Amino acid sequence: MDHFVYRDGRLFAEDVAVSDLARQHATPLYVYSRATLERHWHAFNDAVGEHPHLICYAVKANSNLGVLSVLAKLGSGFDIVSAGELARVLEAGGDAANVVFSGVGKKADEIRYALQQGIMCFNVESEPELHRINAVAGELGVKAPISLRINPDVDARTHPYISTGLKVNKFGIPRERAIATYELAASLPHIDVVGMDCHIGSQLTDIDPFVDALERLLVLIDELAEKGITISHLDVGGGLGVTYNNETPPHPREYAAAMAEKMTGRDDLKLILEPGRAIAANAGILVTEVEFIKEGEEKHFAIVDAAMNDMLRPALYSAWQNIIRVEQHTAATPKVYDIVGPVCETGDFLGKDRHLALAAGDLLAVRSAGAYGFVMASNYNSRCRPAEIMVDGDQVTVVREREILKDLWKGEHKLT
Ligand SMILES: Cc1ncc(COP(=O)(O)O)c(C=O)c1O
Numbered sequence: 001m002d003h004f005v006y007r008d009g010r011l012f013a014e015d016v017a018v019s020d021l022a023r024q025h026a027t028p029l030y031v032y033s034r035a036t037l038e039r040h041w042h043a044f045n046d047a048v049g050e051h052p053h054l055i056c057y058a059v060k061a062n063s064n065l066g067v068l069s070v071l072a073k074l075g076s077g078f079d080i081v082s083a084g085e086l087a088r089v090l091e092a093g094g095d096a097a098n099v100v101f102s103g104v105g106k107k108a109d110e111i112r113y114a115l116q117q118g119i120m121c122f123n124v125e126s127e128p129e130l131h132r133i134n135a136v137a138g139e140l141g142v143k144a145p146i147s148l149r150i151n152p153d154v155d156a157r158t159h160p161y162i163s164t165g166l167k168v169n170k171f172g173i174p175r176e177r178a179i180a181t182y183e184l185a186a187s188l189p190h191i192d193v194v195g196m197d198c199h200i201g202s203q204l205t206d207i208d209p210f211v212d213a214l215e216r217l218l219v220l221i222d223e224l225a226e227k228g229i230t231i232s233h234l235d236v237g238g239g240l241g242v243t244y245n246n247e248t249p250p251h252p253r254e255y256a257a258a259m260a261e262k263m264t265g266r267d268d269l270k271l272i273l274e275p276g277r278a279i280a281a282n283a284g285i286l287v288t289e290v291e292f293i294k295e296g297e298e299k300h301f302a303i304v305d306a307a308m309n310d311m312l313r314p315a316l317y318s319a320w321q322n323i324i325r326v327e328q329h330t331a332a333t334p335k336v337y338d339i340v341g342p343v344c345e346t347g348d349f350l351g352k353d354r355h356l357a358l359a360a361g362d363l364l365a366v367r368s369a370g371a372y373g374f375v376m377a378s379n380y381n382s383r384c385r386p387a388e389i390m391v392d393g394d395q396v397t398v399v400r401e402r403e404i405l406k407d408l409w410k411g412e413h414k415l416t
Pocket residue numbers: 058061079102103199201202203237238239240274275276277278
């Protein structure tokens with residue numbers, strides 16, 4: 001069941017009319033649905049079934065405190081890539097003991113903070129990082145729990161910018177060096193080897209590369225055991241895609257069940273999944289207002305008040321996001337529009353060649369905007385970043401206020 005639906009020609013987020021939200025909170029505006037977040041998280045968690053497991057939501061997809069707090073209340077774990085993300089998880093009520101720390105460039109300060117908070121595990125991406133973690137843990141007089149992120153060299157068949165599991169990618173430790181690196185880790189005094197990890201890319205729409213990667217890692221785990229190194233968890237990363245247009249990714253249930261099935265007979269190996277997009281993308285929309293209709297020589301443009309600084313995916317990856325009217329009724333004539341923002345870049349568009357009936361003042365919703373939407377927003381062109389709102393039934397919470405840049409115009413804040 002979708003929680004962004006039309007009723008009597010008006011788009012609703014759960015039980016609240018999106019046009020009412022836009023009027024009250026101004027546009028551009030991100031709107032999230034609590035029920036959708038919960039449903040997606042449960043789809044993963046329930047499908048794994050009895051096998052010991054933990055869903056570690058990838059915070060980078062959407063680190064809004066309201067979103068994190070919904071997931072923390074469900075007992076979710078979290079996959080983080082910075083100290084900032086850890087601070088957000090803790091602020092939202094998440095448990096450090098359920099946090100895995102990924103990323104190729106962890107700084108010593110970040111490692112120290114994560115150790116002090118007692119995270120579950122560092123997903124280590126290189127030998128120098130291993131030495132750095134060992135040194136910081138030594139200073140603190142503790143042992144750092146680690147897993148190695150292995151690059152399984154499988155083709156995720158996704159956009160080249162978001163494929164991470166190939167030899168040419170900067171991520172992980174090559175399969176060929178895995179055993180030697182584990183032996184190094186096991187020899188370091190302040191390292192505790194607890195797991196193995198991989199993440200092969202994002203927006204995958206096929207199940208085969210996931211299964212392939214998992215099988216390759218299980219072979220490695222058995223080889224490791226023969227060398228006397230036993231681990232207690234296998235983290236297969238995130239990456240499950242969603243439907244933006246006509247993609248047909250497996251359902252989270254199907255994906256999680258397939259992963260769990262491969263773990264049959266290995267009850268001492270906890271399965272960790274790190275979904276981000278598949279939990280958050282379709283739990284959010286970006287609402288924007290048409291400022292002007294501009295007739296070009298060869299194109300019709302709808303200039304809207306959201307831009308690439310609010311939603312970067314179309315500009316960065318030529319990503320296609322569905323754009324729909326917030327109120328279906330209109331007297332306008334349908335035309336083929338480029339939906340563009342006010343930023344001074346030719347690449348500033350939310351959608352191209354969209355068949356829509358539009359007039360100035362109309363509200364539009366960019367769908368599937370809950371993941372890699374606000375988190376990739378910037379202040380480019382000194383624009384304010386949008387407010388973010390959580391809807392729960394008929395309840396509305398402003399979880400992030402619009403920035404105060406507007407107050408600059410009134411002279412109420414000093415520029416720094
Ligand atoms: C290590 C790691 N885990 C999890 C994710 C989440 O990926 P996705 O949002 O595609 O599920 C990412 C991003 O691709 C990642 O780099």
